[in-house]
Amino acid sequence: MHVSFEQWLTEIANYVFAALAIPTLVGAWMVVTSTNIVRAVLYLVVTLAGSAALFIMLGAEFVGWTVVLVYIGAVIILFLIGIMITRAPLGSHEELSHPATVKIPAALLSIVLFTVVAWAVADAFGGLAIPPDVGATRTGQLAEVIFQRFVIPFEVVSLVLLSALVGGIALARKDEPEEPA
Amino acid sequence: MNFWLLLLVEVVVILVVMLVGALVTIYAELKISAHMQSRIGPYYAGGKWGWAQPAADGLKFMQKEDLVPAAADHTVFRLAPYIVIMSALAVWVVIPFGPDLVVRDLDLGVFFVLAVSSLSTLGVLMAGWASANKYSLLGGLRAAAQLIAYELPLLLAVVAVVVQAGTMSLNGIVAAQAQTWFTVGGIEISAPFLLKGQIIGFVIFMVAAVAELSRIPFDMPIAESELTMGYLTEYSGIRFTMFFLGEYASMVAISAIAATMYLGGYWVPGLPESTLNAVGPFVLLAKVAFLVFLLIWFRWTWPRLREDQLQDLAWRWLIPLGLLNIVLAGIFKVVL
Numbered sequence: 461m462h463v464s465f466e467q468w469l470t471e472i473a474n475y476v477f478a479a480l481a482i483p484t485l486v487g488a489w490m491v492v493t494s495t496n497i498v499r500a501v502l503y504l505v506v507t508l509a510g511s512a513a514l515f516i517m518l519g520a521e522f523v524g525w526t527v528v529l530v531y532i533g534a535v536i537i538l539f540l541i542g543i544m545i546t547r548a549p550l551g552s553h554e555e556l557s558h559p560a561t562v563k564i565p566a567a568l569l570s571i572v573l574f575t576v577v578a579w580a581v582a583d584a585f586g587g588l589a590i591p592p593d594v595g596a597t598r599t600g601q602l603a604e605v606i607f608q609r610f611v612i613p614f615e616v617v618s619l620v621l622l623s624a625l626v627g628g629i630a631l632a633r634k635d636e637p638e639e640p641a
Numbered sequence: 642m643n644f645w646l647l648l649l650v651e652v653v654v655i656l657v658v659m660l661v662g663a664l665v666t667i668y669a670e671l672k673i674s675a676h677m678q679s680r681i682g683p684y685y686a687g688g689k690w691g692w693a694q695p696a697a698d699g700l701k702f703m704q705k706e707d708l709v710p711a712a713a714d715h716t717v718f719r720l721a722p723y724i725v726i727m728s729a730l731a732v733w734v735v736i737p738f739g740p741d742l743v744v745r746d747l748d749l750g751v752f753f754v755l756a757v758s759s760l761s762t763l764g765v766l767m768a769g770w771a772s773a774n775k776y777s778l779l780g781g782l783r784a785a786a787q788l789i790a791y792e793l794p795l796l797l798a799v800v801a802v803v804v805q806a807g808t809m810s811l812n813g814i815v816a817a818q819a820q821t822w823f824t825v826g827g828i829e830i831s832a833p834f835l836l837k838g839q840i841i842g843f844v845i846f847m848v849a850a851v852a853e854l855s856r857i858p859f860d861m862p863i864a865e866s867e868l869t870m871g872y873l874t875e876y877s878g879i880r881f882t883m884f885f886l887g888e889y890a891s892m893v894a895i896s897a898i899a900a901t902m903y904l905g906g907y908w909v910p911g912l913p914e915s916t917l918n919a920v921g922p923f924v925l926l927a928k929v930a931f932l933v934f935l936l937i938w939f940r941w942t943w944p945r946l947r948e949d950q951l952q953d954l955a956w957r958w959l960i961p962l963g964l965l966n967i968v969l970a971g972i973f974k975v976v977l
Contacts, residue, residue, distance in 0.1 A: 498770055525756040529752070533762065533792075540770070544766070599749060
């Protein structure tokens with residue numbers, strides 16, 4: 461499905477999309493260029509909030525609010541606690557700005573990754589249009605899909621999380637000093 | 642009605658409800674604390690009933706200079722109160738005041754509530770870090786650890802209600818409580834979830850709610866005697882007022898959620914469906930007032946917990962109890 465730029469401009473949803481997508485992209489850019497670690501995390505919040513908003517715009521309300529609850533409400537908070545409990549410098553920090561020998565390969569890698577993902581998504585879903593009045597997905601339908609059709613992948617993923625947890629505890633715990641024989 | 646006009650009306654009504662609710666709660670807190678601890682200001686300020694005490698407090702806060710410490714991260718410091726107050730405001734979107742008196746009856750309901758209220762932790766951490774003050778940072782860290790620890794029991798308590806009601810929509814939860822439970826001699830009896838086996842859930846929810854609000858006995862993040870005011874130390878004037886209003890607004894909001902989930906919300910036995918849109922808001926407000934009174938009562942009669950006791954209570958008592966409660970709710974649902 462090809463849409464000309466004039467057509468694109470006539471649709472109000474596209475303006476909403478732009479209003480959400482541009483801050484998301486700017487936030488993502490600032491995450492990697494910011495020279496203060498706490499600020500970088502806060503820019504990540506902008507990016508995550510933007511992607512949550514995009515999900516909600518597509519009618520995937522549950523996914524959108526899960527991003528808010530899990531990523532902003534828990535993962536980011538843990539990032540921040542981890543940073544602040546060790547050191548939380550204010551102002552810009554030299555060690556966060558890298559020389560060109562690091563920057564250029566990183567930029568190249570990002571561009572390649574972006575192209576591959578964008579191409580794959582466009583190739584798979586490029587011809588599909590989202591029906592305009594589909595509304596929000598009911599959570600019940602989502603639950604039926606997850607817990608009936610995809611129940612085995614779902615449980616396998618939870619096993620991965622469990623082993624990550626056990627591994628984390630095993631790495632972090634202090635061993636009792638051995639009793640001298 | 643026009644969509645945008647309706648939206649404007651809804652926003653204004655919610656703002657008024659939130660601000661008036663916060664002010665009334667502040668006044669109630671002053672009066673009740675005065676009676677419990679013989680604080681004389683709220684008896685006399687302004688003559689009758691000490692009505693001028695909250696106004697005097699408010700004016701005092703407003704006229705203070707809006708200070709930003711020189712070493713602080715200015716942008717983050719200024720932004721933090723907005724995040725906190727935003728998360729307190731957003732909860733009101735899904736609270737039903739009557740069968741049709743709700744801004745948006747989201748299918749996600751309580752899930753939305755948990756998601757947006759978790760944002761206040763972010764605001765608190767931002768405030769603690771950006772203040773460039775050790776007390777602030779420690780207070781922010783304590784607050785974050787506490788909010789994360791008590792979000793889990795809160796979530797588990799909510800899950801049990803969701804299992805019992807079979808829906809996450811708050812309107813649906815109220816409807817599930819209004820349904821006939823059983824009939825005795827032709828009289829249909831229906832009961833709120835508190836009486837339908839959710840007593841443990843209600844206790845967990847209220848304890849976790851007090852902790853989420855960082856109120857005594859869970860006020861270690863702003864413990865005056867150890868951390869001056871924790872993450873609020875560097876805030877003054879209008880920004881401090883915003884945190885303050887946000888705290889009381891979320892107190893009212895969390896009571897409204899508890900009232901909706903456990904006490905039947907706008908519904909009251911015996912009233913026909915058709916009158917609920919008119920009477921419902923007052924029924925809900927009466928229940929909210931009762932729960933807010935409970936929260937205030939806790940605050941002025943209990944001493945502060947220690948930091949390790951706090952974590953102990955969450956991880957070793959409330960979370961296992963919450964899991965047990967879900968199992969019980971599941972058995973209830975299948976057997977009955």
